[in-house]
Amino acid sequence: MAQIPSEVLANIRQYAQKTRDAQQSQMELDESGDSKLEARLDQTIKELQMRVNEQRDRLEKLRTKSSNDVPQAPASDKIQRLAQLRVIKKAYEDLTPTEPSLPGPQSILPTLLATRTIQHTIANSKSAIESTTEQADAAKKQLEYQEQELHDANAITAALEARIERLRNQQSQQSQKSPEQIADELRAAKQAKKTGYEAEIRRLRAAFNGFVESHLAVMLAVEELGGPVAGELADINDDMLAAGFSNQGRSKVSRTLNNEARTDKRQQRLDNIWGQPVDSNNSTPRDEKDAAAAELHGLVEDLFNALLGSGGSGEYVQLERDSAAARFLVRAKVAQFHPKDARRLRLIDFGRELDDRP
Known part of the structure; x- marks a missing residue:
């Protein structure tokens, strides 16, 4: 696997630092006012539309180029197959240094994505808690029932053992007495x-x-x-x-x-x-x-x-x-x-x- 160039890593670290700084300055959305929030949302939507258009243009260029240069199917000849692999390798090498398509530092998109993720996590957690609570209650009732059954079984066992012991003692005493005494x-x-x-x-x-x-x-x-x-x-x-x-x-x-x-x-x-x-x-x-x-x-x-x-x-x-x-x-x-x-x-x-x- 080809090693990632140091320039790409530096760009990623720089973007991450800018994103963290932007998020720290935007922790409390309510303080910025409704007008500022709407403006930032509009800006984010425009930015996303621009990026969509850019990606669409790139996709069209890639399709046009692939139809002429990139082979549609692997060749049967070894030499042609090697040439195809070199073309694909060159395409990957050309795309690797390209800066990743990420939202700008002032974009509110990361906050929205994080909010949505948190909401989904909270909803799933609540559903899991309710399901777990119901299962725990059912298990508790079953445990109480089993404990009562065990208590009754132990009481019956103790009573039967005591009764057997008394009968053995009576039989032992009766065997030692004469018929007149009985x-x-x-x-x-x-x-x-x-x-x-x-x-x-x-x-x-x-x-x-x-x-x-x-x-x-x-x-x-x-x-x-x-x-x-x-x-x-x-x-x-x-x-x-x-x-x-x-x-x-x-x-x-x-x-x-x-x-x-x-x-x-x-x-x-x-x-x-x-x-x-x-x-x-x-x-x-x-x-x-x-x-x-x-x-x-x-x-x-x-x-x-x-x-x-x-x-x-x-x-x-x-x-x-x-x-x-x-x-x-x-x-x-x-x-x-x-x-x-x-x-x-x-x-x-x-x-x-x-x-x-x-």
């Missing part, structure tokens, strides 16, 4: 479970009885007297129970009656709806709330006995009438009517397996 431990464990179940039953029964006496009984009494369905009316007093309810479910206005007449009418209504009390020797007067509570307790006890098989009539209980207590148990999804007989009721066995359901 039987005694099983009986003791069963008795402890039975005691715990009985205590829990007593607790739940007390809670149920307290709920009935405090809230549910008076609501059932209102429903039996023709009032709103249990749960719809919260504020209920004794005067409302004594007066009763109309066909529209509204509380009746208590008419002016003496106490003895009002008591006789109320007692007659109690006997007609709930019947005579089982303990007729009890001297304590009962009211609608007590009668509804007693009916609910009796119905629940009969349903439990039927479910346990101690009722003697299967799992269904024969109802004497359509009572508010029975309807409430059905609405609460505690009991259900027979599919073909609405006078028969049974508890829903929540402990029954799904495959055993009819």
Whole structure:
């Protein structure tokens, strides 16, 4: 390869120095004013047009000269081929010292080119940042999911290992005990479970009885007297129970009656709806709330006995009438009517397996 002449290098260095000086003087375009900027742009456009025209003229001259001197295709003869190579070599040597076609020092073209390059770089950088951010977020979510999966897997593994260790210890201890000791431990464990179940039953029964006496009984009494369905009316007093309810479910206005007449009418209504009390020797007067509570307790006890098989009539209980207590148990999804007989009721066995359901 031919070495670049020193004159060409000197010209290039001189032009670079002039360009740097021009750029340093033009760092802030805004300070020069709009008129100066437009003038410089016009000058740059004219300069570019001049250079385009010059290049066009040179191209035409080169085409004209190539059509006469420069061969269009390599010759087959070695001597002619060598002559063609010498012509091409001479053309390169003639063009090498030529000063490169570069914009003048006062041209704003380098600034515009640099600005465009910077804008493209910034746009590409923003796009790359957005794409990288999305990829990072997706990778972070995937990492969090994998970490959670790993945490769950480690927890399951630890639990299984602990369970296996306990079973091994139990098996080792059981193998060292006699059959009588094992039987005694099983009986003791069963008795402890039975005691715990009985205590829990007593607790739940007390809670149920307290709920009935405090809230549910008076609501059932209102429903039996023709009032709103249990749960719809919260504020209920004794005067409302004594007066009763109309066909529209509204509380009746208590008419002016003496106490003895009002008591006789109320007692007659109690006997007609709930019947005579089982303990007729009890001297304590009962009211609608007590009668509804007693009916609910009796119905629940009969349903439990039927479910346990101690009722003697299967799992269904024969109802004497359509009572508010029975309807409430059905609405609460505690009991259900027979599919073909609405006078028969049974508890829903929540402990029954799904495959055993009819």
